[in-house]
Amino acid sequence: MDALQYLVYGFSVTLTPENLLLCFFGCLMGTLVGVLPGLGPAASISLLLPTTFKMNPTGALIMLSGLLYGTMYGGSTTSILVNIPGEAAAVVTCFDGYQMALQGRAGPALGIAAFGSFIAGTLGIVGLTFVAPPLVNLALKFGPPEYFSLMTLGMTMLIFLASGSIIKALMMGAFGFLLSSIGQEVFTGTLRFTFGIFELYDGVGIVPAVMGLFGISEVLINLEEKYKPQEIIAKKIRGLLPTFRDWMDSKWSIVRGTIIGFFLGSLPGGGAIISTFASYTIEKKLSKHPEKFGKGAIEGVAGPESANNAAVQASYIPLLTLGIPPNPVLAIMMGALMIHNIIPGPLLMAEHPDIFWGVIASMYVGNIMLLVLNLPLIGMWIQVLKVPYPILFPLILLICLIGSYTINNSLVEVGIMILFGIIGYLMKKFRYEMAPVVLAMVLGGMMEPALRRSLIMSNGSFMIFFNRPISLCIMMATGIILVSPLILKIIGKQRKGVGTDFGE
Amino acid sequence: MAVGVLFLIGSIGLGLGSSSEPGPGFFPFVMSGLLISFSLINFIYSLKRVGKFNFATSERFWPESDGIKRILFTTVFLFGFVIGLNYLGFISTTLLFMFIILRSIEPQKWLTVFFLGSLTTVFSYLIFQVWLRSNLPVGFLGF
Numbered sequence: 001m002d003a004l005q006y007l008v009y010g011f012s013v014t015l016t017p018e019n020l021l022l023c024f025f026g027c028l029m030g031t032l033v034g035v036l037p038g039l040g041p042a043a044s045i046s047l048l049l050p051t052t053f054k055m056n057p058t059g060a061l062i063m064l065s066g067l068l069y070g071t072m073y074g075g076s077t078t079s080i081l082v083n084i085p086g087e088a089a090a091v092v093t094c095f096d097g098y099q100m101a102l103q104g105r106a107g108p109a110l111g112i113a114a115f116g117s118f119i120a121g122t123l124g125i126v127g128l129t130f131v132a133p134p135l136v137n138l139a140l141k142f143g144p145p146e147y148f149s150l151m152t153l154g155m156t157m158l159i160f161l162a163s164g165s166i167i168k169a170l171m172m173g174a175f176g177f178l179l180s181s182i183g184q185e186v187f188t189g190t191l192r193f194t195f196g197i198f199e200l201y202d203g204v205g206i207v208p209a210v211m212g213l214f215g216i217s218e219v220l221i222n223l224e225e226k227y228k229p230q231e232i233i234a235k236k237i238r239g240l241l242p243t244f245r246d247w248m249d250s251k252w253s254i255v256r257g258t259i260i261g262f263f264l265g266s267l268p269g270g271g272a273i274i275s276t277f278a279s280y281t282i283e284k285k286l287s288k289h290p291e292k293f294g295k296g297a298i299e300g301v302a303g304p305e306s307a308n309n310a311a312v313q314a315s316y317i318p319l320l321t322l323g324i325p326p327n328p329v330l331a332i333m334m335g336a337l338m339i340h341n342i343i344p345g346p347l348l349m350a351e352h353p354d355i356f357w358g359v360i361a362s363m364y365v366g367n368i369m370l371l372v373l374n375l376p377l378i379g380m381w382i383q384v385l386k387v388p389y390p391i392l393f394p395l396i397l398l399i400c401l402i403g404s405y406t407i408n409n410s411l412v413e414v415g416i417m418i419l420f421g422i423i424g425y426l427m428k429k430f431r432y433e434m435a436p437v438v439l440a441m442v443l444g445g446m447m448e449p450a451l452r453r454s455l456i457m458s459n460g461s462f463m464i465f466f467n468r469p470i471s472l473c474i475m476m477a478t479g480i481i482l483v484s485p486l487i488l489k490i491i492g493k494q495r496k497g498v499g500t501d502f503g504e
Numbered sequence: 505m506a507v508g509v510l511f512l513i514g515s516i517g518l519g520l521g522s523s524s525e526p527g528p529g530f531f532p533f534v535m536s537g538l539l540i541s542f543s544l545i546n547f548i549y550s551l552k553r554v555g556k557f558n559f560a561t562s563e564r565f566w567p568e569s570d571g572i573k574r575i576l577f578t579t580v581f582l583f584g585f586v587i588g589l590n591y592l593g594f595i596s597t598t599l600l601f602m603f604i605i606l607r608s609i610e611p612q613k614w615l616t617v618f619f620l621g622s623l624t625t626v627f628s629y630l631i632f633q634v635w636l637r638s639n640l641p642v643g644f645l646g647f
Contacts, residue, residue: 171542216582223578223609224571390610394602395624397578401585401601402628411586418582425575 003130010357014365019062022055023362026063027369030070033087035078035381039396040087041071042329042438043215046207047399049336050406057340058355062362064336065316068329069121069363072272072309073370076113077381080106080301089272089308092280096293096300103296108242112250112298113305114374115242120258120306121367124313127262129360132349135321139346142322144453145464149474150268151324151447156478157269158327159436166485168432176437179204180444206335206442208404208413210328212420213427213434215400219393220425242298250302253283257306265311268318269439271327272308279307313363319344320356324446328438574609581605598625 013019033044045064052060075090080097093113100109142150159169182204242250257279264275283303284293293300318326323345325331337344342352349356374381404417424434458464465471581604588597602621606612612620 167542167545174542220575220578223574226570226610390612391606391616391620393609394605397582397605398598398602398624398628401582402598405589411589414586414589415583418579418586421582422579 003133006133006353006357007129007361009353010359010361011364013058013354013358014062014361019059019358019362020365022059022063023066023366024369026066027070027366027373030067030072031074031370031373031381032384033067034071034074034076034090035086035384036387036392037078037082037084037086039218040214041068042210042332043218043400044071045329045332045336046210047215047403049207049332049339050403052336053339057337057342057352058358060336060340061333061355061359062366064333065359065363066366066369068333069309069312069366070370070373072121072305072312073114073117073374074381075308076117076301076305077110077374077378078385080109080113081382082385089276089311090305091273092276092304093301095280096295096297099294099296100298100301105296108246108298109301110378111242111375112246112302114371116250116254116257116302116306117309117374118367118371119254120261121309121313121370122364123258124262124265124310125360125363125367127310128313128316128363131266132317132321132356132360135317136346136349139322142346142470143468144450144457145468145471146474147322147324148447148450148454149465149471149478150322151443151450153474153478153481154268154318154324154326155436155440155443156481157267158271158439159269160481160485165431168430169436172427172432172434172436173440176440177444177447179209179437180441181448204416204441205407205413206331206438207407208417209420209441210332210438211400211404212417212422213424213438214328215396216418216421217424217428219396220421221428222389222393246298250298253279253299253303254306256282256286257303258310261307261310261312262314264307265314265326266317268322268324268326271315271329271435272311275307275311276304279303316359320348320359321346323348325439325442328435328442331439331442334442578605578609595625595629598628 014023029044029048030041033039033041045067048064048067052064055063071087072089075086076093076097078084078086079090079093080101083094083098085091085094097109097113100106155173159173160166257275260279260282261272261275264278265271280293280300280303283297283299284290287293287297287299289297315326315330318324319330319334323334323343325334334344337355342348342355400417400421401414404414405411407413427434427437454464465475581601585597585601588600592600599621602624603617606617606621607614
């Protein structure tokens with residue numbers, strides 16, 4: 001019952017006019033970012049980061065969180081109406097959502113996406129509310145070796161769940177770790193790879209890197225093709241409420257999507273994008289009429305949309321309890337807290353209950369706000385979609401430029417961001433994944449000290465990671481993931497052609 | 505195809521690795537070693553694929569020349585913004601940047617260019633300077 005009492009306390013933090021306004025603003029921005037293709041949650045949270053420097057940390061996190069789960073709602077709108085994912089976690093929604101819109105069922109598709117998101121999001125928060133406190137107790141027993149093992153597991157998961165080549169993902173991981181080692185070194189204060197540039201003493205900033213990799217590079221990719229006005233299906237949308245039949249068809253998809261999303265989201269290295277693909281695959285396999293998938297099956301919208309929202313809520317679990325960000329977006333959230341000298345981790349719940357429970361409570365409120373924002377006000381977002389890209393992209397660029405400047409008032413950071421934009425563009429061209437780079441950059445700063453502390457504890461023996469029970473379990477899980485592609489390959493050879501292919 | 509980038513990343517990795525000392529350099533050294541070995545594996549794989557690769561049927565890899573122009577110019581303008589910020593100050597640079605980019609990359613009507621360019625400049629100034637008080641640079645003209 002403890003959790004419930006704390007939750008009531010959390011609501012008392014959230015339900016102040018200031019925090020409610022911040023929550024609303026976050027949700028509004030989130031939906032906007034979600035609707036607009038080409039701006040994902042990672043880039044836009046980095047953009048809003050400078051605005052949080054002068055807020056109190058609770059308000060800051062409430063707003064940024066609102067933005068994050070808001071994008072999950074908004075992204076589906078663009079997928080359904082234009083067949084372009086508003087952000088990466090809504091790619092799957094295009095498959096059936098757009099088909100439904102073509103058949104004149106845009107209303108129910110948008111409706112089920114919003115309701116599914118709401119149900120899954122809320123269940124996800126309930127899960128977060130009750131899972132987080134016991135995990136904190138476990139996390140307090142963690143020493144450097146456990147942390148190192150856990151971060152290894154997280155990186156391994158992320159790399160192996162990457163959509164493209166595993167070798168390329170591994171390369172990107174190593175590249176990110178190298179980037180993380182730039183700057184002053186923690187133990188001896190030695191400067192590494194700074195080339196005498198003063199701004200690099202603190203390391204390569206995660207925010208300019210993210211803005212460049214996810215913001216600028218996306219614009220550059222879009223500029224390859226000459227702009228053509230997008231066609232928006234269904235100028236007027238009628239019947240947003242799904243029918244009884246729709247509900248019957250999709251109720252189990254929502255439940256399954258929620259469970260999948262919650263599990264994949266709470267694992268380090270998991271996240272919203274993977275959960276949508278997993279949910280779609282499972283829905284298609286379990287369906288009585290798999291041939292309808294890709295031709296406008298409502299389950300294909302309900303499942304993945306539920307999964308990504310549950311995953312987002314669950315991804316707060318590793319951050320708030322262990323202090324390990326499971327994906328790049330949460331890594332920036334962590335950055336937002338660290339600016340206020342608050343280190344997320346097992347002690348957060350005890351030392352800053354206002355942040356911990358305030359943010360969780362704000363998520364319940366935010367989900368209700370989003371339901372209102374996304375159903376009755378859907379017409380407004382359709383207007384937003386009509387803003388042509390030639391007008392939009394200079395704005396995105398400008399915001400990135402100013403945003404990266406204001407972090408430290410330094411032009412070097414702006415330069416770093418542009419450089420990362422170019423690197424990101426080339427990476428996209430050559431099909432390298434961004435996520436491993438960013439996560440490795442963040443985790444590198446934590447993994448290296450953990451590794452070296454562990455080695456000091458054990459006098460240089462690597463066996464320390466296998467002697468301690470918790471660490472051993474985590475390492476074994478990592479090992480299984482490492483071998484799994486090999487096993488899958490062997491099974492795959494035995495029965496060729498089985499499995500779902502999503503193409504690119 | 506990926507060879508160019510591979511060599512680039514690989515060579516950076518080599519350079520970083522050799523400069524490391526035992527203590528602080530341990531972690532970067534291991535990582536650069538990993539990066540180099542993964543690059544090599546990937547390189548070998550891509551060599552194998554080159555033989556089977558059919559250039560005639562495959563999709564065009566680099567965008568057509570217009571697209572390359574748009575990307576190159578945008579990048580140049582981005583760097584121009586950084587340099588401009590140093591000398592001209594925030595307001596003039598932003599105004600110029602918006603005018604140039606709106607007019608040149610995907611040309612808009614002059615009216616749109618002036619209206620939108622001025623509007624964004626004023627708004628971004630209000631948000632970042634007046635509301636958030638982040639010291640935006642002032643140019644030699646005094647604004």
